[in-house]
Amino acid sequence: MAKNIYTYGGHPARRNLTVACLRANKAAGVKMTQVSALNGDEAAACAAMGIDMITIADVDIVEVRAAAPETFVTGSQTMVQYMTEDEALAAAIRCAEAGADAIYTPRGLKTIERLAGEGLAVQGHLGLVPRKSTLVGGLRTVGKTAEEALRLFQDFKRLEDAGAVAAEVECVAVEALQEIGPRTSIVTHSIGAGSGGDIIFSFMEDICGDVEDPPRHAKAWGDVLSIRKALAAEREKALTGFREDVQSGAFPDAAHTVGMAPGEENKFKEALDRWTPVHQ
Known part of the structure; x- marks a missing residue:
């Protein structure tokens, strides 16, 4: 008590x-x-x-x-x-x-x-x-x-x-x-x-x-070291995959980005072509 x-x-x-x-x-x-x-x-x-x-x-x-x-x-x-x-x-x-x-x-x-x-x-x-x-x-x-x-x-x-x-x-x-x-x-x-x-x-x-x-x-009653090693290996795998996909252009892809509404990209390009700076 x-x-x-x-x-x-x-x-x-x-x-x-x-x-x-x-x-x-x-x-x-x-x-x-x-x-x-x-x-x-x-x-x-x-x-x-x-x-x-x-x-x-x-x-x-x-x-x-x-x-x-x-x-x-x-x-x-x-x-x-x-x-x-x-x-x-x-x-x-x-x-x-x-x-x-x-x-x-x-x-x-x-x-x-x-x-x-x-x-x-x-x-x-x-x-x-x-x-x-x-x-x-x-x-x-x-x-x-x-x-x-x-x-x-x-x-x-x-x-x-x-x-x-x-x-x-x-x-x-x-x-x-x-x-x-x-x-x-x-x-x-x-x-x-x-x-x-x-x-x-x-x-x-x-x-x-x-x-x-x-x-x-x-004396050990658990095996945290194996879990820690597995966690480190999984982290290394993830970081390697990220680096390689960025370098190859595979990421970011369409599944992980959001595009403009239909037709809005052309309107945006036309607006950019017409745009002139206020101060020359």
């Missing part, structure tokens, strides 16, 4: 989930779903299909909130959008004011602490952070050894201390997250980290089969 809330911007609203719900579901072992959305259409589809949470680019919050007014939405900042803690905080407040329920940031603990200190629900990122992948030797699974899994657990504790509510946990060994999850208050969003996450997160394009070379952890 939807909960009545006030948004960070001070507006009454209803939400399918609150942060308190996320924590209660974590404690009860209730699994939740999260999907990315690039626009209002995708957000509306998520809401209609009962997806629990939507993650978006923070700049799309107005469109997405209008399309999915009651779904828990996380507004995501990228690594390079906001250079300073002040910039990240200002952007987070704008996003929350427009209706975001949480703010994701891949930046460091100081940024997370700054945002959390203003009463924002903050989500960090642990495990493989693709844009920082050079630090762990490339795109790989994190926590496959006991030593590395322990370091990951310590990272969770630092994130807790910084005030984060949640974390995207990406490409982590299944057993590592299974053991860490119950030992942290952090609500875990698993992507490529197994079923030990409190929330199972996947990208819309992976779910819909719209990726040419999907990552190992992605």
